[in-house]
Amino acid sequence: MQAKSDLPPSCRGGCEHRPLQTPLWQKAAAILVWILIWQFAAMGLGHGGLFLATPLQTLGALAQLAPTAAFWQRIVFSALRIVAGFLLAAAGGLLLGAVGARWHWVRVFIDPAMQLIRAMPVASFVILALLWVRSANLSVIVSFTHVLPVVYAGVLGGIADTDPKLLEMAKVYRLPLSARLRYIWLPGVFPSFCESCIAAMGMCWKSGVSAEVIGLPDHSVGDALYRAKITLSTPDVFAWTLVIVLLSAVLSAVAAWSLRTVKARLCGEVRT
Amino acid sequence: MSIVIENLCKKFGATPVLQNFSWTVDRPMVLMGRSGCGKTTLLRILLGLETADSGTVTGVKTPAAVFQEDRLCPQLTATVNLTLTGHGLTPQEAERELRGLGFTDAELALPTARLSGGQKRRAALLRALLCKDAATLLLDEPFTGMDAELVADAVAATKRLAGARPTILVTHDRTAADLLGWPVKEV
Numbered sequence: 001m002q003a004k005s006d007l008p009p010s011c012r013g014g015c016e017h018r019p020l021q022t023p024l025w026q027k028a029a030a031i032l033v034w035i036l037i038w039q040f041a042a043m044g045l046g047h048g049g050l051f052l053a054t055p056l057q058t059l060g061a062l063a064q065l066a067p068t069a070a071f072w073q074r075i076v077f078s079a080l081r082i083v084a085g086f087l088l089a090a091a092g093g094l095l096l097g098a099v100g101a102r103w104h105w106v107r108v109f110i111d112p113a114m115q116l117i118r119a120m121p122v123a124s125f126v127i128l129a130l131l132w133v134r135s136a137n138l139s140v141i142v143s144f145t146h147v148l149p150v151v152y153a154g155v156l157g158g159i160a161d162t163d164p165k166l167l168e169m170a171k172v173y174r175l176p177l178s179a180r181l182r183y184i185w186l187p188g189v190f191p192s193f194c195e196s197c198i199a200a201m202g203m204c205w206k207s208g209v210s211a212e213v214i215g216l217p218d219h220s221v222g223d224a225l226y227r228a229k230i231t232l233s234t235p236d237v238f239a240w241t242l243v244i245v246l247l248s249a250v251l252s253a254v255a256a257w258s259l260r261t262v263k264a265r266l267c268g269e270v271r272t
Numbered sequence: 273m274s275i276v277i278e279n280l281c282k283k284f285g286a287t288p289v290l291q292n293f294s295w296t297v298d299r300p301m302v303l304m305g306r307s308g309c310g311k312t313t314l315l316r317i318l319l320g321l322e323t324a325d326s327g328t329v330t331g332v333k334t335p336a337a338v339f340q341e342d343r344l345c346p347q348l349t350a351t352v353n354l355t356l357t358g359h360g361l362t363p364q365e366a367e368r369e370l371r372g373l374g375f376t377d378a379e380l381a382l383p384t385a386r387l388s389g390g391q392k393r394r395a396a397l398l399r400a401l402l403c404k405d406a407a408t409l410l411l412d413e414p415f416t417g418m419d420a421e422l423v424a425d426a427v428a429a430t431k432r433l434a435g436a437r438p439t440i441l442v443t444h445d446r447t448a449a450d451l452l453g454w455p456v457k458e459v
Contacts, residue, residue: 165339165341165343166343166345168321168339168343169337169339169343169357171320171321172319172320172321172335172336172337173336173337173357173399173403174334174359174405175356175357179356183345183347183348183356184345187345187346187347267347268347268348268352269347269348269383270347270348270349270352270381270382270383
């Protein structure tokens with residue numbers, strides 16, 4: 001008997017990105033070309049990298065920053081707060097999404113708030129938030145509020161995607177709520193939840209560091225970025241930007257891996 | 273306990289699907305009829321998934337069903353699908369019956385999403401037959417997608433495992449109905 005491969009969306013999973021496979025050398029070549037363009041653009045603008053630091057100047061600045069304790073202290077300070085905001089928002093989005101899907105009136109009540117948060121500029125939100133919280137905790141609030149609507153929408157989408165025929169089967173066979181959650185709801189919700197979490201992880205770094213640049217909490221990455229700007233130390237601005245991009249990419253990868261592992265364990269997924 | 277259906281009526285829009293349908297099912301029976309005559313609708317009403325426009329149904333207690341589609345959890349193996357709904361069914365019992373219907377070790381290790389249509393159908397049939405607390409069986413075209421030899425094995429398993437429970441098996445396969453040897457109601 002022939003075994004078919006017709007995995008449904010709920011089984012393929014949103015955290016298992018399998019787009020067209022580009023060979024590694026092509027990716028590396030594309031990055032190299034962009035670095036060359038960057039180098040030539042910086043050389044063209046001149047002024048010793050004042051307007052645009054060269055790749056070597058950026059790496060040099062990073063090499064000077066990396067051995068210092070303050071560099072790592074800033075990274076830990078910002079990462080802890082941004083990740084805390086992300087985790088709170090992921091939990092809140094999951095809860096609000098589930099409640100909103102269950103009771104329509106809750107969704108009607110929550111939707112305008114979510115749309116408002118989505119549309120609000122980071123700067124407006126930061127200025128308001130500074131009135132309510134200490135600047136040290138600003139990035140928690142800002143990353144939370146920017147991630148929450150994304151995860152909420154992802155959970156609602158996932159619940160809508162859950163197979164109604166499997167839910168009928170569960171009703172007929174009198175499956176307990178725990179089994180329905182584990183084997184039907186979670187596999188249905190997870191792909192969309194995963195995708196929203198991975199997208200939100202990038203967003204929370206952008207919004208969190210933007211908030212720090214405005215609120216200037218001591219020992220934060222945003223504060224370092226601001227100081228580099230006012231001292232016209234462009235290579236340092238580039239170095240910190242590179243650090244933020246790398247941190248965002250690493251934490252997105254960690255989030256994707258963790259969610260994939262949790263999904264496989266929780267949903268009893270069989271790996272072949 | 274018997275399933276007693278009295279004067280059941282159901283319309284979809286202006287189209288009548290069931291009109292004053294009455295039937296008493298006190299043992300395993302076969303329901304046959306052309307496509308679109310309301311067989312699946314009748315089973316859905318008995319399962320509580322549709323509401324009849326009028327008429328009464330009594331005696332459907334803790335049912336187990338084979339649906340038109342297989343409705344197996346795609347990420348789980350056939351064995352786990354069976355034990356999940358088995359209300360006390362052990363993995364060993366599930367595997368034994370699955371092997372009896374031709375499942376190999378390799379197929380037992382696969383998630384059901386990767387099984388063929390016939391394999392899924394057999395798993396769906398066994399899920400209903402092995403549900404330990406099911407007092408009523410409602411089986412909608414359970415032999416679809418199986419070749420003649422497998423139908424014979426599946427029919428034998430159905431007769432053995434259904435026992436004397438009130439059962440409605442919907443089919444339009446005359447050969448399968450003959451093999452079952454159960455009373456047939458034509459609609």
